[in-house]
Amino acid sequence: MEQFAFYVFAGVTLLAALGVVLLRNVLHAALMLGLCLLGVAGIFAQLGADFLFASQILIYVGGIAVLILFVVLLAGRASELITRQTNKLWPPAAFVCGVTFVFLLRYYRSFNGTSASSAPKPTTFALGKLLLGDLALPFELISLILLAALAGAIVFSRTEHDEEERKA
Amino acid sequence: MLEHVYLIPLLPLAAAVTLVFLGKEGPHSKMPFLSVATMGWCLLQSSAILWSAMTGAAHLPYAASMPWFEFGEYPMSLGVLIDGPAAMMLFVVTLVSFLMQVYSIAYMHGDPRFKRYFAYVSFFTASMLGLVVSSNLLVVFSCWELMGVSSYLLIGFWFEKPGPAYASKKAFITTKVGDLGFYLGMLIIFAYAGTFDLTMLRERVAMGAAYLPAHAATAAGLCLLFGAVGKSAQWPLFIWLPDAMEGPTPVSALIHAATMVAAGIYLVARTYFIYQASPLAMDAVAWIGLVTAFMAASMALVSYDIKRVLAFSTVSQLGYMMLALGVGGYSAGLFHLTTHAFFKALLFLGAGSVIHSVHSNDMREMGGLSKKMIVTFATMTIATLAIAGFPFSSGYYSKEAVLGAVYAHSPAMWAAALFTAAMTTFYMFRLIFMTFLGEARDHEKEHHAHESPALMTIPLCVLAVLSVCSGWILEHFGLVEHLFGLPSAVVHGAEHAAKAVEAAGAAAEHGAAAANHAAGHPASHPAFLVPAALSAFAAGLGISWKLYASGDFTTATKIKQTFGPVFTLLEKRYYFDDFFLFLVDLSDRLAAACFWVDANIVDRIFVDGWGLVTILLAEIENFIDAVFVDGLVDASGWVSRQAGAGLRTLVTGQVQEYLLYVALAVSVFIIQMLTMR
């Protein structure tokens, strides 16, 4: 059962990822990204990372994927549906990715046989204690980064038309 | 008075500066009275000093000094050194200068540069007095040079005329040749003795070879003598003095009779201890004096210019003084220097009076002036008697002393000197006879002739009194030995010198004579000396009377025709002027030849050749630079450019290409990491 779930999630994830990078229609690719991220969330659940699973769905699937969808819709054009969506770099890129993948697998082979020693436990409580304890400073800093990203996004996405209105 | 002796040179200097910068210039300027008054004060002070020296009230030599500057380890001092000769010279210079200035007020009145004339005279007198009182040879030399300058200015006072302009240049350059000798002598002295202070120098020379070895003393003595030869117009540098008569006649009286030309004699007397240490230098002094005395007297025989005669006479008498110093007659030489200053100044001022009246220098245009100018005639006759050595005049005593000293040294020299004395008598009376006696030869000039004003005749009378009685006073009261005797420190030195002389194997009699005189014991002269001198006087007077007194010169002309070449030789001044001109011309040609060599050989071959070589080398270097060095530079630029053009294709601006490179690098990194395991 556990193996079945893993293979399902892994298959969904990888197939959706391939869809993200290969599909000609960007809108489809964005939808595939949401599916892929859901698959990853499933893998997190398999690993017993319950809080991570929740975060993945809330932030990635609910936030980032939706945001990308919005932008695709904002900047999209009908002509993109028929134009080629991959550039001419794909042969060397495929080569590099393939080689990297093969060698990474060879590297990871040493972990073949490492299995979990115990059943997974809920981690939310421990994570909360850690984030507000030892990692309090990075936690606060990451909030600053988020704030800066918020402000930056507003600045970048504001149009000149808006500025003129504000001045007037 | 003695402690303020420094005022004597400084006051005339101040007067000179004042006259240069203040007051109105013009023929009737009142400023000259400042100069005369200053000189009057100096005369008073000098007289007081001389009086205290004669009575023994002042302890001589008096020395005082203040530090001037330090020359390394050698301190230099500004100071005064007053000994007997200095006191006498102060009196003589201030007196002659004062009388001459009084005289000049009348003589120069109406000259457009009236004030400037007195400024120059004051400046000259200040220099001379500075030379007299200074205890430091360096200061003496400075004053010496300043005298040269002021003499140049005064001889060339009427510089708009070609004669004075030429004469001033000649005098300046000729004396400058002598100054070089003075300078070298000073350097030698400083190199060996390490001091310029005369007192200290005297002590060090007395110590003998420790400071000044015999050869150095000889060299220094000869060099100083050369300086004195230039300044005192001795052979062979006497050529400038006759020409210097182009200046105003009072100037001739002051500078070229009584004072400046005496500076050379004074210098030799001042540094006499050096000559005592060197018999060779002593002999040189004596021989130069004798040759000068003889030659100048012979030239005076044939001159018709009244001032030239006096100029040759001056040279001759200065030669006498040199001779006296050279044979060891220190006091005799200085004695003659003193008396000569009086009667020669008188002669020049009298000649000036005549010229002022007749407006001519030529004695052939005069004659019979005695009736018109009785004071001038009387005073000049007195001076002539004095210079000729008429008994009991001043010249009689001093000349006797000189001749006595010469005889003690060498009878042959004495004979020559005696002959010179006869010639002196002859040409001096020739001057008197031609000027004052006989019939007037130029009646127009004679008609205008008149006695000079009182301002001019009073100085003549004062000098006439001194010409008569100064010799008797000095001799009778033993003042010659008192004032002009060598100081005791020198006696000490002289004994050393005498020993050195003997050790050097020099003439024993010379050493004895020098030591004898130096010790202040007059040599006992043979009894025939005085009659011999008197007979020389009588002979000169007689021949002169015979030839010139009547105003009929036929005999003289006949003699002249008989001895034509001799006369020509004398009139041409032994061709010394031509000789020096030839020397100048020769050096001119030599310089031209050197210039030709320089321009045509040195410049052509070495300078131009070197330039050519340089240009060639530069061309080669330019080639190397242009082809190789620049090529290297261009090549590096070309390589950079090509490399840039090649690398440019990599920078496509495509972000994903860059990312591909990154991915490639990461994959290579991973591969490498795995293969390392």
Place this chain on the structure above:
Amino acid sequence: MTLYHYLAVSAALFCIGIFGALTRRNVIGILMGIELMFNAANINLAAFNRFLHPNAVVGQSVSLFIITVAAAEVVVGLALVLAIYRNIQTIYAEDYNLLKG
């Protein structure tokens, strides 16, 4: 299931992400590829935490930070894309060639 399986999935996802980032002409596509790479890294962290240090949660906390940073990155990146799109009216990366030498 061993650690190897999870790492293999992560590696595959990562390589697919790289491929996407390298080959998509669309800038949004590139961003999506980058998101895939982030997720691959997160899977790695969670897997190592689970299998090698089951009693600690540090790996998961780092994953959380990565998720946060990724969110910020996407927000800023998309804002930039929009700004550029407004200026030059294209969304294709090859047209962004101002740095071409």
